[in-house]
Amino acid sequence: MLRVLQIVQSLLQQGKHASKRDLYYTDPDQATVNQALIDISxxxxxxxxxxxxxxxxxxxxxxxxxxxxxxxxxxCSVCNPFFNILFLDHHKDISSCAEYIIVVEKETVFQRLANDGFCRKNNCIVLTGRGYPDVATRSFLRLLAAETNLPVYGLVDADPYGLDILATYRFGSPTMAYDAEALATPSIRWLGVFLSDCQTHNVPDRCLLSLTNDDRRKAEAMLNRDYLKHLAFSWNQQLRLMLEKGVKLELEALSASKFSALADDYIPHKIKAAAYLC
Known part of the structure; x- marks a missing residue:
């Protein structure tokens, strides 16, 4: 930890930044560097x-x-067709005429929306962390929500891992609790997907997948978290429903009838109907 602390002191004195990858070259054990940064913070x-x-x-x-x-x-409207979120140290003059922000769990869904021209048709912003979001992505979403005051909706799989990813955006990472307030976006709403969407959006039953033992262990561990007990009870209920029925549903299942169903029907309908969970 002393070596990492010396590097941090040097960066602060010089007014410079370094990536974690830069630090890895000073110590080949990445786990040691990561833990040192957590301990220092x-x-x-x-x-x-x-x-x-x-x-x-x-x-x-x-x-x-x-x-x-x-x-x-x-x-970002002309970034062919998207911009890679970096650490932005001097971001300013944020402007947008968008009506809302959509956070999607997976890059495949993000690419589907890009191919369908979703942002152009619906005047919005779409962001993905490509799975569990990193610090730069969470920090940028928090800044974006604060600066634009736009509603933020989350679109994740109806499974324990999808909900955990959404919870990371809203409440922060359990492994980085010290940084939660600076990285969390408490206003994010869960737009979908829900198990009940099978009936309301004509998703075939064959698209429902059985929960694995790993899914069940993940769900049961999440149900013990305080925020799911007290701050997001509706999310808690959805997680219990997954366990009770023993099934899960992926976002891609919404495209079973047509590829553009997510962009053309599902998202616009859900937002118009305010069919989300806080």
Whole structure:
């Protein structure tokens, strides 16, 4: 930890930033570097970004959004067709005429919406962390929600891991509790997918998949989390329903009838009907 602390001190003194990957070259054991950063943040009661150690983001974003980063002006509506979310140290002048923000769990769904011209047709912003979101993606979503004051909707699989990913956006990561407030987006609403969508959106029963033993263990562990007991009870109920029925549903199942069903029917209908869970 001392070596990492020395690097952090040097970065702060010079006013520079380094990625975690840069630090890995100083110590081949990535787990040691990660744990050192967590320990330093906890002991100093600060966020990891305030240590000037940043993640090279894996998230993607597209839609009606412009902002400045240092000497660059980035227009996400013309980013062929999306922009890779990086750590943005000098972001400013965020502007958008979008009506809402959609956070999708998987890159495959993000690409499907991009191919269908969803943002152009619906005047919105779409973001994905490509699975569990990294620090850069969560930080950017929090900033975006605060600066634009737009409603934020989450679109994830109806399974324990999809819900855990959504909870990471809303409440933060259990392994980074010290950083939760700086990275969480408490206003995010769960737009879908739900098991009940099989009936309301004509999804064939064959699209329902059986929960694995791993899914069950994940669900049972999540039900013990305080925020699912007290702050998101409706999410808690959906998780219990999955366990009771022993099934799960993937977002891609909504395209069983036609490829563009998600973009053309499901999302617009759900938002118009306010059919989401807080």
């Amino acid at each position: 906890v002991r100093l009661k600060c966020t990891r970004s305030s240590l000037h150690v940043v993640s090279v983001g894996k998230g993607l974003i597209m839609g009606s959004l412009r902002f400045k980063d240092a000497d660059r002006t980035i227009d």
